Structures are given as structure tokens and as C-alpha cells.
């Protein structure tokens with residue numbers, strides 16, 4: 001079921017007209033569907049919970065920790081928190097947001113290669129589920145921080161399984177030369193070191209090999225290796241009670257073959273690493289949020305270069321609002337908000353107003369013919385969209401709206417130009 005669809009000639013999000021929202025709030029504008037967020041979470045969590053092989057020895061369900069980096073809007077988090085979802089976080093800011101959304105500390109995982117001492121202390125005091133330690137220097141600092149608080153830090157060691165995968169080189173994390181995690185050999189040594197430290201509690205291992213993964217083969221290979229390392233740690237007399245398998249499952253962006261569905265993934269996991277006597281954690285981000293959001297934008301004008309004949313659809317959204325095309329040459333389907341009935345098409349470069357050639361959403365895309373004032377929707381923009389936005393060129397952050405059935409609410413307003421100015425202060429010596 002698709003919660004962004006045409007009805008009576010216009011695209012709707014659930015029961016709310018996107019045209020009405022854009023007219024009322026202005027563009028660019030992000031719109032999220034509660035129903036899609038909820039469905040994605042429930043389907044993914046349900047498939048994993050349904051696998052008896054993925055229950056922990058104590059009968060616990062796998063922990064589904066939403067990768068907040070994909071969308072950390074408070075209302076989005078709250079929607080997921082109410083379903084029992086946990087959070088995979090990468091900064092104190094994200095941990096604070098997760099707690100604010102009502103996510104219990106024991107459902108919060110803290111990943112990342114550069115956690116500061118202050119962030120570690122915050123996480124320990126909050127009582128989170130685990131810190132995913134990515135290197136020896138980090139382990140040593142965590143020990144000191146925990147000792148200074150007279151605490152024992154619950155941790156897993158992130159292993160880089162040497163299998164890279166993902167939709168783009170910049171989002172592949174599992175290769176031997178990527179900054180994430182340590183080799184299995186080093187992890188085993190670190191685990192033993194941690195086990196002999198009274199302020200550290202090594203509870204398991206973690207991996208995450210990349211994002212926008214559309215083929216399960218590399219994941220399966222990585223998971224199989226993770227299993228062998230669990231067994232190896234145990235063979236060395238170390239106790240292993242947790243296995244964190246990361247996120248990374250891809251979503252259809254409409255230009256690629258559809259990635260495997262959650263049931264196929266869950267079966268693969270059960271088959272590859274099931275019944276290991278551990279509690280499992282999964283960290284999906286994109287899978288839950290990407291197709292739960294669109295970014296709306298209005299055509300400013302159409303400009304045809306006389307020399308090359310290139311047609312530019314100049315829109316009021318830019319790379320600062322949706323960075324993925326500029327950063328990863330990512331494809332986002334672009335649809336007119338008013339349903340097009342005729343078959344008149346044109347070939348456009350869709351560009352924003354930012355002063356960079358890279359501010360190009362797509363080149364030579366065949367779209368229905370559009371004109372100034374028309375609204376378009378960038379599909380699949382709910383993950384790594386608004387959250388990666390910035391104010392380059394002094395452009396205010398695009399606002400965000402959450403829809404539920406026929407209700408909608410602005411969950412992050414567009415800052416005013418006055419507010420943007422007031423956030424910065426002039427030193428006294430520049431005041432006159």
C-alpha cells in the first residue's frame with residue numbers, strides 16, 4: 001500500500017492534499033506519512049520477531065534500533081517510539097533526542113568512530129543498552145570514563161568484516177580500508193582486554209557493512225563470518241550474549257531492482273546466524289524512513305539555453321535541502337503533484353538556486369512538461385533528506401510536516417530570516 005498517491009488529480013499523503021500543504025506552508029517542504037513509518041517498522045520488526053531462531057535464550061525479541069541519522073525529527077521518533085522501537089544513535093544530540101521521544105535507555109545503542117569522553121559519560125549516565133566500540137583508543141578512553149564514574153560500561157566491539165557493500169562508495173562501511181570498526185583478529189584481542197577490565201563489560205560483537213544494500217549476498221557472507229567469531233570468542237572462554245547486525249537494507253528508489261523484502265532478509269538471518277544463544281540487534285534507518293517522506297518543491301521557471309538547447313527546470317529546493325543527488329549522484333523519482341493526464345514530456349536538468357553546478361538533482365530526465373508555479377515531489381526523501389539539510393547560501397532549513405490520516409502538523413517550522421540572523425552575534429568591537 002502506498003500512502004503517497006494520486007486522488008482526484010492531486011497527490012495526497014494519506015488523506016491530506018500535498019497541494020494544500022504546499023500552498024499553506026510554502027516550499028521547499030518535507031512531508032512524512034505516519035502510516036508508512038508505522039507499517040515499515042511493524043513489517044520489519046514483525047518478520048524478525050517471528051523467527052524463533054532469533055529469540056534470545058531469555059526469550060527476548062530482537063532489538064530494533066532505528067538508525068536516527070536517517071531521520072531524527074522529534075515527531076518521527078515519537079511515532080516509532082510508541083511502537084516500541086529503539087534507537088541507534090551516533091552523538092549525544094541523538095541520544096538526547098531519543099530519550100526526549102520516550103525511547104527507553106535500554107533500547108538505545110551508541111555507535112560511531114569518534115565518541116568524545118563527554119558523550120561516553122552522558123551515555124553511561126543515561127544507562128543506555130550498549131556502546132558499540134570501534135577502536136582500541138576508544139576502548140581505553142571508555143574504560144577511563146567508566147572508572148571516573150564508578151560504572152561498568154556495557155559494550156560490543158564493532159568488527160569490520162572485510163565485506164563492503166552498498167549503493168555508493170561513500171556509504172560503504174565494511175571494507176578493510178574504511179574507518180569503521182576493527183579487524184576480527186583485533187576485535188578478539190580487544191574483547192579479551194575488555195573482559196579483564198573491571199570497568200568494561202564486553203557483551204558481544206557488531207557489524208554494519210554499508211547502506212542501500214540491494215543484494216543479500218555480501219550481508220550473508222558478513223553475518224556468517226560474525227557467527228564464526230562469536231564461536232571463536234567462546235572457544236577462548238569469553239562470554240558472548242549479544243550480536244548486533246547493523247542496518248543497511250536498501251529501498252527501491254525506482255531506478256534500481258527492488259531490494260529483498262524484510263521476510264527474505266529475516267529468513268536469511270535466521271538461517272545464517274540463528275540460534276546462537278545471543279540477543280540480536282538490528283539498526284535499520286533508510287528502510288523505515290526513506291519511502292515515508294517526500295520533499296515538495298515549486299518550479300521557479302524553465303530556462304532553455306540558446307547555445308546548447310539544455311532545458312533547466314529551476315526549482316525552489318536546492319542541494320542544501322536534499323543533498324543526496326549532489327553528494328552521491330543519488331536518484332530520486334520526481335513526480336508532478338498535479339496528476340498529468342496528457343503524454344507531453346520534456347527532457348530537463350532539474351536544478352536548484354544554489355551557486356554550484358553540483359546543485360543539480362538530475363540531468364536529462366524525461367518528465368511530464370512543467371511550467372513555472374507547478375509543484376513537484378521528490379520521492380523517497382524521508383531518509384537522509386531533511387536531516388542532512390543545511391543553510392548554505394543563507395537558505396532557511398526546509399520545514400517538516402507529519403501527516404496522520406486526515407490530520408497534519410508542522411513538526412519543524414521554517415526559521416524566519418530574522419531568527420537566522422539573530423542566531424549569530426556581532427562582537428562589541430563591530431557593533432558600530
Ligand SMILES: Cc1ncc(COP(=O)(O)O)c(C=O)c1O
Nearest residue numbers: 067208211247248283284285286
Ligand atoms: C552503524 C550503522 N548502523 C545503521 C546504519 C543505518 O543504515 P541504513 O539507513 O542504511 O539502514 C548506519 C548507516 O549506514 C550505520 O553506520
Ligand SMILES: N[C@@H](CCCC[NH3+])C(=O)O
Nearest residue numbers: 069171211212324383384
Ligand atoms: N547519507 C547516506 C547514507 C549514510 C549511511 C550512514 N552510515 C545516504 O543518503 O544514502
